Amino acid sequence: MPQPIIQLEGVTKRFGELTVLDELSFDVMPGEKLALIGPSGSGKTTILRVLMTLETLTAGHIKVDGDYLFHMKKQDALIPADERHLQKMRANIGMVFQHFNLFPHKCVCDNVTLAPVLTQGANPQAAKKRAMELLEMVGMAEKAKSMPSQLSGGQKQRVAIARALALNPKIMLFDEVTSALDPELVEEVLNVMRMLGRETDMTMLLVTHEMSFAHDFADRVLFFDKGRIVESGPPDEIFTNPKEERTKAFLRKVV
Numbered sequence: 001m002p003q004p005i006i007q008l009e010g011v012t013k014r015f016g017e018l019t020v021l022d023e024l025s026f027d028v029m030p031g032e033k034l035a036l037i038g039p040s041g042s043g044k045t046t047i048l049r050v051l052m053t054l055e056t057l058t059a060g061h062i063k064v065d066g067d068y069l070f071h072m073k074k075q076d077a078l079i080p081a082d083e084r085h086l087q088k089m090r091a092n093i094g095m096v097f098q099h100f101n102l103f104p105h106k107c108v109c110d111n112v113t114l115a116p117v118l119t120q121g122a123n124p125q126a127a128k129k130r131a132m133e134l135l136e137m138v139g140m141a142e143k144a145k146s147m148p149s150q151l152s153g154g155q156k157q158r159v160a161i162a163r164a165l166a167l168n169p170k171i172m173l174f175d176e177v178t179s180a181l182d183p184e185l186v187e188e189v190l191n192v193m194r195m196l197g198r199e200t201d202m203t204m205l206l207v208t209h210e211m212s213f214a215h216d217f218a219d220r221v222l223f224f225d226k227g228r229i230v231e232s233g234p235p236d237e238i239f240t241n242p243k244e245e246r247t248k249a250f251l252r253k254v255v
């Protein structure tokens, strides 16, 4: 029986008085494609940000590939993770953001090579070769020398995906990656994600408003409201036969 690659146990996140994640527990299996859906403000993005260690937890535990994300074992006790542990754990995970977050003063190729060279000590020549392979994969090799400002939103997002892949993560997080795009550019980014789903065994978590994409792509859908999972299951079940009233109401509005 394979072990989950991600385990959340009683994960709680508060910002001041506001409880954004409310004792959340769920597992993700290796290679699983998970779609997180739900109303705005229900905590979906916060889950991805916590996994990327961009936020800390108020309570609970997360394990990634068997290791605690925010804690390390010392003798028999769990102590808070130090920066070295966090860096090691971050190497498991790549994230793609709604607003691309490319380095504006670096060309496309440098955007992809920077992290492997700086954080993993990759050889610059080898990093460049790998970057060109990844850019080829997302259909952006011809723009390797372009600056981000010269690209369309869809092209920027494809570069951002290549950049996240350059660190060879086991897990990829996609945070509303098509929400900032003009409608005619959405499909080129979804196609790259479909290709990754088909041709790699990466675990993928996506927060999305593209319900038909979530339906076709995901193995499992989690519907969130107010920092809790209201309902989860295979896409066919959630989208065609939701059980909970809140899920039905949400889907009536967005589909």
Ligand code: ADP
Residues within 6 Å of the ligand: 015, 018, 020, 038, 039, 040, 041, 042, 043, 044, 045, 046, 047, 207
């Ligand atoms: P979703 O992705 O489902 O729209 P988010 O995870 O982005 O929801 O946000 C959940 C709630 O947490 C929202 O009410 C948001 O305003 C709040 N929130 C997110 N980040 C912060 C922060 N850094 N400080 C205070 N409140 C935050």
